[in-house]
Amino acid sequence: MTEQYHAINWNKIEDMIDKLTWEKLVEQFWTDTRIPVSNDLNDWYNLPKEEKDMMGKVFGGLTLLDTLQSQDGVASLKDSIRTQHEEAVYNNIQFMESMHAKSYSAIFSTLNTKSEIEEIFQWTNTNDMLQKKAAVLNDIYQNGTELQRKVASVLLESFLFYSGFFAPLHYLGNNKMPNVAEIIKLILRDESVHGTYIGYKFQIAYNQLPEDEQESLKNWTYELLFTLYQNEVKYTQYLYDEIGWTERVKVFLRYNANKALQNLGFDPLFPDSADDVDPVIMNGISTGTSNHDFFSQVGNGYLVGMVESMEDEDYAKWTV
Secondary structure (H helix, E strand, C coil): CCCCCCCCCCCCCCCHHHHHHHHHHHHCCCCHHHCCHHHHHHHHHCCCHHHHHHHHHHHHHHHHHHHHHHHHHHHHHHHHCCCHHHHHHHHHHHHHHHHHHHHHHHHHHHHCCHHHHHHHHHHHCCCHHHHHHHHHHHHHHHHCCHHHHHHHHHHHHHHHCHHHHHHHHHHHHCCCCHHHHHHHHHHHHHHHHHHHHHHHHHHHHHCCCCHHHHHHHHHHHHHHHHHHHHHHHHHHHHHHHHHCCHHHHHHHHHHHHHHHHHHHCCCCCCCCCHHHCCHHHHHHHCCCCCCEECCCCEECHHHCCCCCCCCHHHHHHHCC
């Protein structure tokens, strides 16, 4: 008898978190074409040259990471799905990672000349620090175990993006470039759900391991995080030393590294908490969005259920 192919049945849910996550991601759906980035051109023209250079590299780096996650990261997670609904959620996540990567090109096409864009991508595709973190993660995606791939994915979603997110959040807090920041806030809202969901799936499988294997994987996770953190500090210094933001960004990195560990159900590695992060940046992380398109009546996060991000209570709720 030939193998049966089973239609996905959303009326019979094995893991309610799959359904809740799907609904949340659909409610949060957005496209970059709805954000009027051109309204930020006056702010952009008035930025110092070194800050424009920094912003181009920031968005180039973010594009690289989203490309990696959409092409290889999420695909590697599908090898170990436990339910058809889980695969559907991963399909949604994979698409939105492509949307994120595309949204940076929308920013480039508005703010930068063709030659500047070419220079940004040339830098992105050859920078040693960017290429190192992509190579480390992709090696795990291609050759790691099921749980190692989930760890790498959570560290990318919940930690490695944030050196780049810092800059537009800083400008938002200083009343500059609000539409560029709007895109970042929408991406942040997605990544919050992605990291929490993948971390939840990690915890289910991790808790089924023998104690010695749990300890070994936990140690591997902390070693990986510290390796990535050391590289991220160098990358942060490269981006932000000239404009004097480095130490503030490093605090933000450590805070989000701890968040990634929290998503995995592990204890924090660094002493930094939300109270240590620049309050301007923490305010920018808040998930409400602000743009309004009066013609299509979308905006304010597209008014889709007034969706809120995964806050601490969600992390606690999803810990298994």
